[in-house]
Amino acid sequence: MATEDKNRATAAAILPLVGGAANVSSIAHCMTRLRLGLHDRSLVDDEALKAVPAVMGVVEDDTYQIVLGPGTVARVTPEFEQLVEEGRAAAPAPAPTSGPAPDPASASADELAAQGAAMKAARKAKNATPLKLFLRRIANIFVPLIPALIGCGIIAGLNGLLVNLGWLTSVTPALAAMASGFMALIAVFVGYNTAKEFGGTPILGGAVAAIIVFPGVANIEAFGQKLSPGQGGVLGALGAAVLAVYVEKWCRRWVPEALDVLVTPTLTVLVSGLVTIFGLMYVAGEVSTAIGTFADWLLSNGGAGAGFVLGGLFLPLVMLGLHQALIPIHTTLIEQQGYTVLLPILAMAGAGQVGAAAAVYFRLPRNESIRRTIKSALPAGLLGVGEPLIYGVSLPLGRPFITACVGGAFGGGFIGLFNQLGDKVGSTAIGPSGWALFPLLDGNHGLGTTAAIYAGGLLVGYLAGFLATYFFGFSKDLLAEFNVSQEPAESTVAATGGPMSPTTKEPAGV
Structure with missing residues (x-):
């Protein structure tokens, strides 16, 4: 079977088991999971989904997530989206039929599965605290950036290898540009995603965050020192975009509709931009520097012990x-x-x-x-x-x-x-x-x-x-x-x- 046919077959197998096209409200994917917004969770047949060959597992969080693994999920998602569009254009898909009854011979593994599902449900309930919900939103900002980080990271490694070997010297500057371009502008992407996640206009979040990486900020003095392009980095961009969202929402409430299209974006960028330049960039820069300094200090002075604790506590x-x-x-x-x-x-x-x-x-x-x-x-x-x-x-x-x-x-x-x-x-x-x-x-x-x-x-x-x-x-x-x-x-x-x-x-x- 061709790769395209295999991916489409996987998507076709999944769709009826999540309640059909009419039950899907949103579709997205991260590194390993197809993330679905569903209208009615009761229409999902979990056990039948887990029996689909390409499915590694499922998890219910803020979205219903189907684990397909790296590479596979990026290929199955477009096929799934197309099937959903086709299903909506035709008629709602029928509710899924129940999967085969579990065989008594697999009782031992099924017992583990039931315990795992119960633990997942308990974990979800405990994780629904304001702090953890906030952290989940922060993760939603950065997770979409991971594919670009990986691609640029691998190119950077290849470029470093070629430079060390002295090979393809005419190509290495181009590779360096490819590897560094995204990182030079990552603050803009963080600002865009932050505004989108917190309910603002994404492009306004990106516009405010772009101030941080603009070379012209080197001519501005704040807190008695010249600013540096990129100062504050992703933390500054995150803070600037969150501020932009609140300013924008305030404007939407108070600015007359006839003037909204002119006044709201102007005030959003102006107010958020000034606070970013004369406050957030400096504060976020100090915090970012402190993070780097602490990480270096921690591993330089308590390396083995710190590594033991970090490696041991990560799963909890x-x-x-x-x-x-x-x-x-x-x-x-x-x-x-x-x-x-x-x-x-x-x-x-x-x-x-x-x-x-x-x-x-x-x-x-x-x-x-x-x-x-x-x-x-x-x-x-x-x-x-x-x-x-x-x-x-x-x-x-x-x-x-x-x-x-x-x-x-x-x-x-x-x-x-x-x-x-x-x-x-x-x-x-x-x-x-x-x-x-x-x-x-x-x-x-x-x-x-x-x-x-x-x-x-x-x-x-x-x-x-x-x-x-x-x-x-x-x-x-x-x-x-x-x-x-x-x-x-x-x-x-x-x-x-x-x-x-x-x-x-x-x-x-x-």
């Missing part, structure tokens, strides 16, 4: 929804230093998860249902998509989730130690982890050294997660309960097509 942070606060910090470090030293350490949480899943596989030799889930999800886990393993395996089992955190802690400590010794390991973009992070690695001692340290951290994370789970991940009762023969039914295997089990659950955002 994901469960609490607090990891979204790190996204602007990563972006600020990339903007300042060219890479974020935090991401490779946090990526070790995924390594611990992979090691823990491998240990569960060996500790449950008779449970073919869970073992099939692990075999299907491990390749994605190695590439940094650890979501199916978390809710489908480790978290419902309890102890293996804790021992996976132990693996992440040791992997993070390994990389943190080398940072303390002067070998910085960073990523030029956010989003990927696992093996997928190798093309984005950067540091202060060459790509070979940086890649070797990161690979060492992965191996340590795998090994520590495996050993901790193998020896401490199961109580006697838990082992007796799950280490029983559970051969999945032929119908279940046929439905999944082999690549994923129906129990590969929803993401935790790793």
Whole structure:
């Protein structure tokens, strides 16, 4: 089957299971997930969706999210959008039929699936606090920027390699321009997305944020010093755009409709622009500098310990929804230093998860249902998509989730130690982890050294997660309960097509 036909078939399989075209209110995608706004959540057939071969899992958050994996989601989404348009033009799609009843032979994995779903629901309820909802909105601003960060980051790495080798010297300046152009104007994109997220006019948010990167600000003095183009960076752009939204909304309430088209955009840019130039740029610049200084200090002085704590706590942070606060910090470090030293350490949480899943596989030799889930999800886990393993395996089992955190802690400590010794390991973009992070690695001692340290951290994370789970991940009762023969039914295997089990659950955002 051609790639286009395969992607369209996946989209066609998903659409009726989410209630048809008439039930879809919005469509978007991020790195790994198709995000759908739905009119009626009750029309969704979760179990049948999880049985679609290309679907790695589902999660319900502010939108209904279907995990398809990197690359696949970007190809399936346009096909899905086209099918929705066609369905709306014709007639509402019929409500989905129920999927096949679960086979008793897969009860063990289904029990884990049910526990994972319950934990997801509890986590969602706990995450619906004002702080976490705010952090989610911040994440919504930066997530659409990730593809450009990745593309430009890889080009920057390629350019650095060619410069070091002295190859294609006539091409490297062009590559440098491609890699740096987006980062030079990232504040504008942040301003645009911020205004869109907070309910303002996106282009006005971008216009105010553009002041930050305009070279002419070098002629302006604020707080007794000359401003620098880019001062305040993405944090300044975020603050400027939020201010612009509030000014715009105030204008919409008080400016007469006949004058709105002239007065509102003018006052929005004027007021927000003046506050940005004579306040926000300086304050945000100080905050951005402090973030970079603190990150360098933390890893230079407490490298191994800091890496151990960060790597060990990242999965719980994901469960609490607090990891979204790190996204602007990563972006600020990339903007300042060219890479974020935090991401490779946090990526070790995924390594611990992979090691823990491998240990569960060996500790449950008779449970073919869970073992099939692990075999299907491990390749994605190695590439940094650890979501199916978390809710489908480790978290419902309890102890293996804790021992996976132990693996992440040791992997993070390994990389943190080398940072303390002067070998910085960073990523030029956010989003990927696992093996997928190798093309984005950067540091202060060459790509070979940086890649070797990161690979060492992965191996340590795998090994520590495996050993901790193998020896401490199961109580006697838990082992007796799950280490029983559970051969999945032929119908279940046929439905999944082999690549994923129906129990590969929803993401935790790793």
